[in-house]
Structures are given as C-alpha cells and as structure tokens.
Amino acid sequence: MSLRTLLLSYLGLLALLGANVLLALWLPAWSSWVLLGAAGQAILVFLSFIQLNQHSALVRFFALGAGFWLLLLFSLTLADLLTR
DSSP states (O other): OOHHHHHHHHHHHHHHHHHHHHHHHHOTTOHHHHHHHHHHHHHHIIIIISOGGGSOHHHHHHHHHHHHHHHHHHHHHHHHHHTO
C-alpha cells in the first residue's frame, strides 16, 4: 500500500469525523446523517486499510457475515437495554 493511499484514506476519515462532530453538535435532530457518516467511515476502513476489495469473494463473504453477526449482537443488546 502506497503512502499516498494511506494519506488520502486518513484525510477522508478525518473529514468524515469532522462532519459527524459538527452535525452532532449543531443539528442533533439529524442523527441519521451521523450514522451514515459512521457507515462511510467503516466502508473507507474496509476498502483502504483492510483492502477487502483485493481479496477473493470468499473472504468478502465471511467479512460480510462477521459484520452481520456484529450488527445482530449489537441490536439484540440494544433491544434488551431499551425494554428494561
């Protein structure tokens, strides 16, 4: 991985982080946009640092499965906390 790619990925992550912070502070009613920014950060990490787009389809499938299970576990935990 080249230094240019790492630097652009880092700057992209910082820009998304800044946008998320500004949206959360100035426009708290737009919380869905903050979640989209966080998803954008996760996609940027997966594609640039993990280089998921250069691996085989099987590796991508298992990464998608791991993401699904993490989402399921977090949603079940949140549902348990919100119903108590």
